[in-house]
Amino acid sequence: MLIIKNLHAEVEEKQILKGINLEVKAGEVHAIMGPNGSGKSSLASVLAGRESYQVTQGEVKFHGKDLLDMSPEDRAREGLFLAFQYPIEIPGVSNVNFLKTALAEIRQYRGLPPLEAKEFLKLSREKQKLVEFDAQLVNRSLNEGFSGGEKKRNEIFQLAMLEPSLAILDETDSGLDIDALRIVSQGVNKLRSKDNAFIIITHYQRLLEYIVPDFVHVLYNGRIVKSGTKDLALELEEKGYDWLKEEAREKAESI
Template identity: 70%
Template sequence: MLTIKNLHASIEGNEILKGINLEVQKGEIHAIMGPNGSGKSTLASVLAGRNLFEVTEGEILYNGKNLMEMAPEERAREGIFLGFQYPVEIPGVSMMNFLKTAINEQRKHRGQEEMKSSDFLKMMREKKDLVEIDSNLTNRSVNEGFSGGEKKRNEIFQMAMLDPKLSILDETDSGLDIDALKIVAHGVNQLKSPDNATIVITHYQRLLNYIIPDKVHVLYDGKIVKSGGKQLALELEDKGYEWLSKEAAK
């Protein structure tokens, strides 16, 4: 589904990603772990198409298509979803209007008709239950005045509404207490199917108690220095990220 080859990316001349290789298949959950500043969020942003970063080398293929040639909205319509580390507050844009526009753009892309209002509301209700998000929130402006946990839940709610093929969750666990974490993880697990894939980006092992990854990768200084199964996450938890510098130097 996703193939990343020798990806280099920089911001204002500073190279952040220094040759990433990654292969994600349908039905898989990948976890990308690493210390602060290792390039995790940059990778997520590049995949979603943020133009803040310049890709200087390498390629990204998504279902055989060159992702770099696609605008962020095209990527989204093709099924890529980024769960933001810091979801943006957009006062004055209602959640309702926002989601309706997003869903209808997606449907237009697939040659489907606009969704009927009654169907849309029904879908909202179903998905709201999944992430236990309050109607008070979905009646407000996008993320406006939401607590940190509510914002993260709202990301998963949007994910549920948009039903993406490839979800990239950027530090969705940061700032969550254990209950919220469970809800978010539950949502992700519920949405898992043999046809979609998820990349979970996290600093801590904790989330991986609830979302069981098929593969774990360790990102360090812009490169994946180690990949393995879910036990790698536990290993990291024990040893911390310190030993990686030695690993990277090998």
């Protein structure tokens, strides 16, 4: 589904990603962990098409197409979804209107007519229930005055509505209390299927107790320095990141 090869990227002329290689197949959940500033969120931004990032080397294929060549909206229409670490508040744009517009544009791209008002409402109700999202929030302005937890839940609600094939969750767990974390995770677990995939970016192992990943990768200094199974996350929880930093340094010196 997603193949990243030797991806290098910079922001404001500072090299952030220094050769990422990663393959994600349908049905898989990948966790990307790493210390602060290692490039986790930058990877999410580059994949979603944030314009402040410049790709300097490497390639990314998404369903066989060149992802880096696409506008952010086309990436979304092709089935990529980024759950933002800091969802934006947009007063005056209602949540419903926003989702209707997004869904209509995605469907149009795929040659489908927009949903009838009734169908849309039904879908929206269904998904609200699935991810336990408050119906009142749906009718409010996009994220305006939402608590941190409500914003993150709105991201998961949007994810449920738009049904992407690949969802990237950028530190969705940050700022969530334990109840919100459980709700968000349950939502994601319900949405998991053999046809879609998830990349979960997180600093802590906590979220991975709820969403059990198939693979865990450690990002450090713009590179994936270690990959493993969910046990790697537990190891990191226990030992922290320092031993990996050490390993990475030794490896770099030996080259």
